[in-house]
Amino acid sequence: MRFKEKIVVVTGAASGFGEAIAKSFGAEGASVVVADVNEVGGKRVTSQLEQAGARALFVRTDVSRAEDVRAMIEAAVSTFGGLDVLVNNAGFCHRAMPLWELPEEDYERVFATNTKGVYLGAKYGIPALRERGGGVIINTASIGAVAPRPGVTAYNATKGAVITMTRGLAVELAPFKIRVNAVNPVAAATNFMKGALGMDSLPDDVRKTLAAGIPLGRLTEPSDVAAAVLYLASEDASFLTGVCLDIDGGRSIS
Numbered sequence: 378m379r380f381k382e383k384i385v386v387v388t389g390a391a392s393g394f395g396e397a398i399a400k401s402f403g404a405e406g407a408s409v410v411v412a413d414v415n416e417v418g419g420k421r422v423t424s425q426l427e428q429a430g431a432r433a434l435f436v437r438t439d440v441s442r443a444e445d446v447r448a449m450i451e452a453a454v455s456t457f458g459g460l461d462v463l464v465n466n467a468g469f470c471h472r473a474m475p476l477w478e479l480p481e482e483d484y485e486r487v488f489a490t491n492t493k494g495v496y497l498g499a500k501y502g503i504p505a506l507r508e509r510g511g512g513v514i515i516n517t518a519s520i521g522a523v524a525p526r527p528g529v530t531a532y533n534a535t536k537g538a539v540i541t542m543t544r545g546l547a548v549e550l551a552p553f554k555i556r557v558n559a560v561n562p563v564a565a566a567t568n569f570m571k572g573a574l575g576m577d578s579l580p581d582d583v584r585k586t587l588a589a590g591i592p593l594g595r596l597t598e599p600s601d602v603a604a605a606v607l608y609l610a611s612e613d614a615s616f617l618t619g620v621c622l623d624i625d626g627g628r629s630i631s
């Protein structure tokens with residue numbers, strides 16, 4: 378129970394990595410705000426958290442909208458009493474294609490979700506973390522920011538910005554005892570990947586192709602990301618800030 382009496386907000390918690398992160402925090406004693414644009418998935422995850430004995434609240438949040446992010450943080454404070462950990466995990470990927478063919482609205486949406494979402498999380502979350510005398514921010518970046526591959530250049534650029542914000546904020550917030558770290562996952566078979574590839578499901582041959590470039594020979598599981606996020610948020614990582622942890626089975630080495 379590493380997070381007993383801690384209050385955690387997880388964005389993009391209606392599915393994929395965010396769902397696993399929210400449920401892992403709940404299993405370790407935290408009260409969890411499940412924030413997402415997806416109401417059906419967000420309410421499902423919230424009720425599963427409650428059935429497992431955790432305190433949980435769904436807040437419909439578009440992380441690119443200031444009023445939504447402000448309301449998300451206010452809900453954590455008014456319902457649970459504060460904020461200890463903010464996980465900026467919500468993300469979107471445009472369909473994979475050459476950058477010069479990408480529609481302008483997709484470029485704007487991917488930056489608004491992945492990059493502005495982290496800025497807004499900082500803008501409204503940091504005052505609440507400071508009220509508690511310190512805390513942790515974890516951002517979901519991507520191995521694509523470190524070792525880009527063709528087709529998702531705009532998306533990878535957003536995650537490069539997330540890494541830079543993580544490291545910059547780590548220095549800015551150290552005097553306030555707020556640690557800021559990130560995770561860099563490699564490909565996973567989540568809804569995100571289906572959207573990027575324009576597929577309703579990921580057939581075995583596609584999974585095998587994706588896994589072939591990963592030395593450990595498999596895709597990321599949501600539980601891999603959740604385990605890393607909980608470690609970075611825990612007291613075991615109390616001297617780690619500005620760390621962007623590769624969760625990639627060795628993909629970025631070669």
Ligand SMILES: NC(=O)c1ccc[n+]([C@@H]2O[C@H](COP(=O)([O-])OP(=O)(O)OC[C@H]3O[C@@H](n4cnc5c(N)ncnc54)[C@H](O)[C@@H]3O)[C@@H](O)[C@H]2O)c1
Nearest residue numbers: 389391392393394414439440467468519564565567568569
């Ligand atoms: N799946 C991968 O291969 C992969 C690899 C590296 C990094 N990531 C990153 O991991 C994070 C989680 O993605 P995932 O793989 O779990 O995919 P996912 O699609 O299962 O989860 C993403 C969640 O974010 C939510 N979301 C999207 N736009 C939002 C917005 N504007 N406001 C609030 N919520 C919004 C979606 O509704 C969804 O529930 C993302 O930041 C993504 O960029 C994914």
